[in-house]
Amino acid sequence: MSKGVAITGMGIISAIGNNVPENYDALINGKKGITRVDNIDTIQRDEIMVGEVKFTNDELIAQLNLPPENNYSRTAMLAVIAAKEAFANAEITDIKKHRTGIISGTSVGGMDMTEKYYYEYLTEKPFQKYIESHHAGDSTQKIAEQLGIEESLVTTISTACSSAANAIMLGARLIKSGKLDRVLVGGADCLSKFTINGFKTLMILSDTFNTPFDENRKGLNLGEAAAFLVLESDEVVKVENKKVLAYVKGYGNANDAFHQTASSDNGDGATLAMEKALKVANLKPSEIDYINAHGTATGNNDLSEGRAILRIFGENVPEFSSTKAYTGHTLAAAGAIEAIYSVLALQHNVIFPNLNFKTPMKEFSMVPQTELKQKVLKTVLSNSLGFGGNCSTVIFSKEA
Amino acid sequence: MSDLKQELKEKIIEQLNLEEISVADIADDDALFGDGLGLDSIDALELIVMLDKDYGIRLSDPKEGRKIFESVQVMADYIQEHRTK
Amino acid sequence: MKKVFINSIASISSQKTFDNSVFLNEIIDYNNTVIFAHDPDYKQYIPPAAARRMAKGIKMGVVASKIAMDEAGIETVDAIITGTGMGCMIDSEKFVSAIIDNNEQYLTPTSFIQSTHNTVAGQIALGMECKAYNFTYVHSAISFESALLDAKMQLENDEAEHILVGGVEELGEHTTKVHRTINHIKPEAVTISTVLNSKTEGAVFSEGANFFAVSNEKRESCYAELLAVETYNTLQKERVSETIEYFLEENNLKIDNIDLVVLGNNGDVEFDSYYTQLSEGMFRQTQQVFYKHLVGENNTVSAFGIWLASKIIKIQSIPEILKINSIATSEVKTVLCYNQYRGQNHSLVLLKKC
Numbered sequence: 102m103s104k105g106v107a108i109t110g111m112g113i114i115s116a117i118g119n120n121v122p123e124n125y126d127a128l129i130n131g132k133k134g135i136t137r138v139d140n141i142d143t144i145q146r147d148e149i150m151v152g153e154v155k156f157t158n159d160e161l162i163a164q165l166n167l168p169p170e171n172n173y174s175r176t177a178m179l180a181v182i183a184a185k186e187a188f189a190n191a192e193i194t195d196i197k198k199h200r201t202g203i204i205s206g207t208s209v210g211g212m213d214m215t216e217k218y219y220y221e222y223l224t225e226k227p228f229q230k231y232i233e234s235h236h237a238g239d240s241t242q243k244i245a246e247q248l249g250i251e252e253s254l255v256t257t258i259s260t261a262c263s264s265a266a267n268a269i270m271l272g273a274r275l276i277k278s279g280k281l282d283r284v285l286v287g288g289a290d291c292l293s294k295f296t297i298n299g300f301k302t303l304m305i306l307s308d309t310f311n312t313p314f315d316e317n318r319k320g321l322n323l324g325e326a327a328a329f330l331v332l333e334s335d336e337v338v339k340v341e342n343k344k345v346l347a348y349v350k351g352y353g354n355a356n357d358a359f360h361q362t363a364s365s366d367n368g369d370g371a372t373l374a375m376e377k378a379l380k381v382a383n384l385k386p387s388e389i390d391y392i393n394a395h396g397t398a399t400g401n402n403d404l405s406e407g408r409a410i411l412r413i414f415g416e417n418v419p420e421f422s423s424t425k426a427y428t429g430h431t432l433a434a435a436g437a438i439e440a441i442y443s444v445l446a447l448q449h450n451v452i453f454p455n456l457n458f459k460t461p462m463k464e465f466s467m468v469p470q471t472e473l474k475q476k477v478l479k480t481v482l483s484n485s486l487g488f489g490g491n492c493s494t495v496i497f498s499k500e501a
Numbered sequence: 502m503s504d505l506k507q508e509l510k511e512k513i514i515e516q517l518n519l520e521e522i523s524v525a526d527i528a529d530d531d532a533l534f535g536d537g538l539g540l541d542s543i544d545a546l547e548l549i550v551m552l553d554k555d556y557g558i559r560l561s562d563p564k565e566g567r568k569i570f571e572s573v574q575v576m577a578d579y580i581q582e583h584r585t586k
Numbered sequence: 587m588k589k590v591f592i593n594s595i596a597s598i599s600s601q602k603t604f605d606n607s608v609f610l611n612e613i614i615d616y617n618n619t620v621i622f623a624h625d626p627d628y629k630q631y632i633p634p635a636a637a638r639r640m641a642k643g644i645k646m647g648v649v650a651s652k653i654a655m656d657e658a659g660i661e662t663v664d665a666i667i668t669g670t671g672m673g674c675m676i677d678s679e680k681f682v683s684a685i686i687d688n689n690e691q692y693l694t695p696t697s698f699i700q701s702t703h704n705t706v707a708g709q710i711a712l713g714m715e716c717k718a719y720n721f722t723y724v725h726s727a728i729s730f731e732s733a734l735l736d737a738k739m740q741l742e743n744d745e746a747e748h749i750l751v752g753g754v755e756e757l758g759e760h761t762t763k764v765h766r767t768i769n770h771i772k773p774e775a776v777t778i779s780t781v782l783n784s785k786t787e788g789a790v791f792s793e794g795a796n797f798f799a800v801s802n803e804k805r806e807s808c809y810a811e812l813l814a815v816e817t818y819n820t821l822q823k824e825r826v827s828e829t830i831e832y833f834l835e836e837n838n839l840k841i842d843n844i845d846l847v848v849l850g851n852n853g854d855v856e857f858d859s860y861y862t863q864l865s866e867g868m869f870r871q872t873q874q875v876f877y878k879h880l881v882g883e884n885n886t887v888s889a890f891g892i893w894l895a896s897k898i899i900k901i902q903s904i905p906e907i908l909k910i911n912s913i914a915t916s917e918v919k920t921v922l923c924y925n926q927y928r929g930q931n932h933s934l935v936l937l938k939k940c
Contacts, residue, residue, distance in 0.1 A: 144690045203819075208703065210724075216682050222764045232764050236672055236885075237703060238725035242930070245819050252829070255819035256732040259673070259703035259724040267721060271736065278739050298685050299698035302546060304563045356666075356711040356720040361699050363542065373717055488699070489708025491720055516694075518638040539635055546695045554692040 105348025105382075105501045106273040107338045110191025110331035111441045112183040115428045116152035116324055120186055125445050128453045129473055133427045135310050135322050143294055149306050151292055152324025152429025154179065165247075172230040174211035177240035179327035180289035184244045187285060191331035191343070199282035199337055202254035203245055204272045205329075206264025206288030208433040210237035213293045240289055244329075254281060259433065262395075262487030263354070264288050265328070266436025266495050270352040272332045282337050287329030287437035296323055296432065303362060305399045311430075313396035313423035314403050314469045316460040321397040324429025328437035330444075347444040350480065350498035351384065353377025357490030363401050368409025370492035371395075371484060375413045378494035384480060386414045389496070391452050391476070393439045393483040394469070396423020397430045406484060407467055420470040422455035436485035436493065443481040443497045450477050505577045513573075516551055517544050529574040534567070545570060557585030587742045588802035590812040591940055594657035596650040596752075597893045598623050599794040599881040604649070606657060609897055610905045613880065615779075619772045620762055620791045621882045636713065639696055641676035643756030646795035647706035648713060651750055655714075657807055658799035664746035665719035667737050668707040668754060669729030671885020675758030677701040683760070706754050719746070727927035728817040729753060730796070730889040731935065735815045741802040752797030753886025762791055770928075772853070778907075781853040781879045789852040792882025796889035798896075804940055809896035810921075813837055813936040821932045823860055827868050830924065833934050844872055845915045846898065848891045850925035852878040860926055865910055873918075874910035888925035888933060895921040895937050 113120065116134025117127035127134065138151045140158075156164070161178040162171065173181075184203075214231040221228045233239065241257045244250075254275070258267045265288025272286035290296075300306050300323060307320035338345060355377060357370030364370065379386060395406055403423075410418055424442050431438055446452060455469035479500065485493045510524045513533070517540065527538065534540045545566045552558040552569075558580065560566055569579045597603040600621040601614055614624060623646060628637060631649045640648070647668065655661075677700035684693055702708075704722040711720050719740075723732035730753030740746040765771050772781075772788040781790055800812065814837050821829060834840060847869045849861040865874050875898075881890050898904055898918055919939045926932040 207724075212678075212682075216685060219682055219686055219760070223767060229768055232768050236724070236726055238671070238729075238931075241725065242819060251820045252818045252825070253820075254735075254817055255725070256723055256728060256817065257725040258721060260707075260720070260722050261702050261704055271721075274739060278743060280739070294685050294690065295682060295698075298690055298693050299681065299695070299701075302550070302693050302695035302698055304546060304549070354719045354721065356708070356717050358711045358715050358717050360541075361543070361705075361708060361712070362695075370717060487704075488702050489704040489720070490711060491704060491708070520638060521634045543639075543695060543699065550692055550694045 105350040105498055106276045106332050107345045108330050108347050108349060108444060109333045109338065109343045109345060110187045111346065111444060112186025112190060113328040113438060113441050114154055114179055114182045115326035115431065115438055116154060117427050121441065127427065128442065129451065131454060131456060133456055135429060138292065141292055141294060143297055145297055145301060148308050149297065150309060150322045152322055152431065153292060154325055172234045173243060174234045174240060175213045175291035176207055176209055176211060176289050177234065177243040179291055179325065180205065180240045180244050181247045183287065183327035184248060184285060184329045187329040187331050188248055196249050201250055201283045202275065202281045203241055203250060203285045204256055204258065204268040205241040205244065206258045206268040206433045207237050207240055207290055208259055208261055208264060209290045209293050209296055211235040211239050212295045213291050216294050260487055260491040261489055262432050262435055263485040263491045263493040264433035264436065266485035266493035267354060269330065269349060269436060269440055269495050270354060270493065273349040273352060276332050276334050283331065283333045285329050285331055288434040289327035290325060290432040290434045292323060292325040307398065310457050311398035311426055312457040313398040313425055313455055314407065314462060315458050316462045318398045318400060318403060320399050322429035324431040326428060326431040326434045326438050328434055328441050330437065330440060347447045348498045348501050349495060351378040351382025351496035352494065353381060354493045357492055359490055362488050364405035364486060366405060368405040370490050371406050371409035371486055372412045374492040374494040375409065378496050382496045384496065387417060389419050389480050389482045390478040391419055391446055391481045392421035393443050393481060394421050394423045395484040395486045396425055398425060402486060404464055406486060407462065407465055411465060411467065418467055420452050420474060422453055422470045424453055426456035439483045440495060443483045446481050447478050447497060447499050451475055502577060502581065505580065506573050509573050509576055512551060516547055527573060530572050533570050533572060556580050558583050588744055590738050590741045591801055591804045592798050592809045592812055592896050593801050593805040593807050594654045594799040595809055595893050595896050596653035596797045597890060598626060598646045598650050599890055600624055600792050601880050604653060609901060610907065613907060615777055617775045617777050619775055620757060622757060623794050639700060641674060641700060641756060643674055643754050644706050644709055647752060647754040648709055650795040650797040651710045651752060654750060654797040654799045658805060659807065660748050660799060662714060662716050663718060663748045663750045665737065665740060665749040666707050666710050666716060667721045667733040667749060667751045669723040669733040669886050670703060670706065670754050671724065671726045671729045672755060673703040673724060674701050674705050675756055675761050679758045679760045725931065727885055727888065727925060727931040728933050730886040731815055731817050731933040737800050738812055738815055741800060744802065747803060748799060748801045750797060751800055752795060753889035754795040755793050755884040755886050757791060757793045765791065778879050782851055784853045785855050787854060787856055789854050789883035792884050792887065794881060794884065794887065794890065796893050808940045810899045810937040811940040813938050816934045818932040820930060826860060827864065830934065837936055841868055843920055844922050845918045846921045847872050847874045848895050848921060848923040849874060849876045850878060850888060850891060851876045852883040857929055871913065873913045873915050875904060875908040876910055877908060891923045891925060892935055895923055899937060899939050
């Protein structure tokens with residue numbers, strides 16, 4: 102059970118960069134991508150900050166060379182850009198050579214178009230093409246089309262903010278069980294009025310830069326992004342002499358079963374998810390070198406997750422940080438964004454800082470890593486916690 | 502004042518979809534949260550919007566709500582004092 | 587690898603299916619293009635405090651899951667895995683229209699919270715206080731099969747012993763209107779007896795919830811063994827027969843070994859040929875049934891097909907209203923279910939007598 106699954110390619114587009122090198126550059130230089138929202142016309146503009154990809158839809162259409170009659174939602178366009186980079190990075194040329202599938206996570210799906218044309222759909226023919234791009238599976242299907250993946254296992258997971266982490270988990274299990282040889286895993290979510298106003302009603306949006314694990318945190322910044330990783334079986338890696346970037350070593354999912362949106366005070370779900378992931382990885386807590394925390398900067402999440410980390414690691418919590426201060430909370434994509442950041446951390450032996458942190462929380466003495474730090478890393482643990490009590494942990498490692 | 506309390510009870514039942522409860526079931530001093538009416542944090546957010554929409558009272562911190570929504574009586578007193586519409 | 591068994595079934599559909607002691611002995615006809623679920627008394631299953639925020643899909647999912655748990659005689663599970671193609675439509679519509687109608691002002695959180703795709707799985711977990719693995723698949727017509735495949739892998743590898751798996755779909759008023767404009771819904775009212783020969787585009791839209799307790803331990807209540815689940819994002823019409831043959835071969839079966847085929851015909855003149863080429867082709871000597879004339883079309887209605895197959899295998903009797911041809915086998919041992927929606931997202935599920 103403890104053998105890892107090889108990661109051979111990565112692709113990402115987020116508020117801090119349009120590809121993997123740009124994201125890495127921003128991470129090590131402390132450049133955050135949090136601004137006012139530009140691409141959505143919302144009355145909340147002056148009350149919130151977001152992590153936005155600054156390309157307009159027209160610019161994305163041009164980048165992807167899509168015909169004018171295309172019905173791509175913004176989620177789908179972001180997804181395809183990241184998926185293509187991941188495939189190129191994995192140097193995949195012959196798609197038919199191995200049994201290849203896709204598992205993607207999304208929560209917004211095509212909601213950006215639906216909210217734009219909701220009533221127009223009933224009468225305006227030109228917009229009706231987007232009706233079929235509303236459902237959550239659509240962006241995944243678009244990736245398959247663009248990459249030429251046919252007659253395959255292509256599916257979508259939606260477990261709110263843990264969706265992409267769960268996609269990685271399922272992908273790794275499909276490879277381990279021999280069901281697939283190669284699988285693209287990750288997630289995508291664009292910003293939308295739906296999520297902006299939804300989180301606003303929960304009163305957990307910050308009106309300024311989000312400050313994970315800070316005593317005076319005011320809430321989260323929403324973000325948009327897509328990120329995908331290519332997982333391949335040992336056989337494919339061997340036959341094709343693939344360069345392995347890192348391994349998916351362990352994973353676990355559990356439900357907090359406490360409240361629809363809030364996490365339990367003691368982080369039961371997150372604790373269970375981390376325990377399971379450590380077990381699958383066959384690692385002791387002391388063997389984890391860095392934790393990329395979920396750390397959304399809401400009062401509830403950071404307290405609950407912090408307590409869960411303490412329950413697992415006790416006195417010996419390794420360096421931890423949340424990268425949400427860079428990207429905002431990219432919802433269903435977050436698990437894949439942070440998977441890539443975890444792999445980058447392993448590759449470069451570096452811990453990314455938890456930006457904007459000033460004051461330790463009064464409930465415990467844990468303090469995140471606030472400066473960029475060089476450290477030899479063998480393993481990174483990444484948490485993703487979501488609505489519906491959905492808690493996931495994925496562990497990445499340098500060695501199989 | 503008693504009109505306001507009646508109005509609040511009706512709104513609470515309507516807004517929070519408390520199908521099994523009637524206005525007569527809610528006494529002015531009954532606790533709305535916890536062991537009383539059994540409302541929770543999501544209901545508190547609903548009531549915050551009601552304060553804003555119907556009485557022009559804006560709360561920025563959901564924690565403030567907890568005190569105000571202690572009972573219909575407390576709510577009515579607070580609204581009486583702070584309402585802008 | 588361990589074997590996987592379907593130990594209990596539960597269905598809320600447009601027919602009277604939630605009572606497991608009967609099997610389509612009374613049929614509800616319709617004359618419509620959209621059909622709603624025949625509701626059980628939800629209050630019997632869900633306390634009012636919990637039910638007050640639940641839209642219909644959540645109620646259907648929660649109740650179907652309870653029926654399935656009861657029949658399997660289990661209190662808790664090692665995983666809850668659901669599939670829903672369209673998710674919680676009613677609350678999604680409520681929140682989007684509120685955003686537009688009120689210009690982003692005075693919005694309340696409940697419908698936003700309830701609109702999340704994993705609401706049903708989350709609510710089931712909350713109700714059972716089940717902290718186990720909890721996934722929701724949202725991929726159009728293979729949402730349920732993705733959930734079933736996930737469950738099967740866990741049980742085979744002994745990562746779990748009991749899993750609750752289900753599919754749920756609810757009708758949203760606006761979404762229905764919108765799908766009418768692009769002809770995904772039939773242009774004229776049809777009935778059970780006319781829908782499959784309507785020769786028009788589109789389907790009868792419907793809703794429902796189908797849940798199953800699956801396990802690697804065979805219980806007394808066992809309906810069937812789950813042999814294989816396969817999904818295909820695309821499949822050319824000409825490639826369907828070939829793909830099925832290959833699928834059977836992979837499972838060491840020949841066409842002759844299949845005692846019953848469950849087909850997903852929905853009366854859409856554009857896409858039913860995916861099925862008719864099979865019923866008139868490779869399976870012309872095989873007993874065939876269909877079911878969407880009774881329960882309509884939705885993204886997880888294929889789970890009803892599996893409900894049906896399970897029931898037939900267990901009680902060894904096929905209601906006349908389901909039969910496509912007059913071929914009858916003495917014993918229904920092995921059943922193949924095939925489904926697709928609008929030429930995409932195909933699934934094959936293989937069940938065997940346990």
